[in-house]
Amino acid sequence: MPAWSGSDRAARLPRDWPRRRARILRRDPVCQVCLLASSTEVDHVNPGDNHSDANLQGICAPCHATKSGREGGRAAAARRPPARRPADPHPGLIER
């Protein structure tokens, strides 16, 4: 379940969000954070209400959860060591 469920996040997204989201997922089929897993969600590079393509990137659910959590507690994250090694690549992504 998306982290923003229950908040007003969905209401603040642009009307054409579903189309925009599909476009970003086509543009970034691989998670732009770990570069390993398939993108299943769209992330705002800089959190906020900038929904332009330049501020959106495809991201996998685990990275999105990590990033969203970090944005919620940025000060604490600044003191934390860098993220651990990304998860192993999805088997379906190895052959190209």
Ligand SMILES: [Zn+2]
């Ligand atoms: Zn990822």
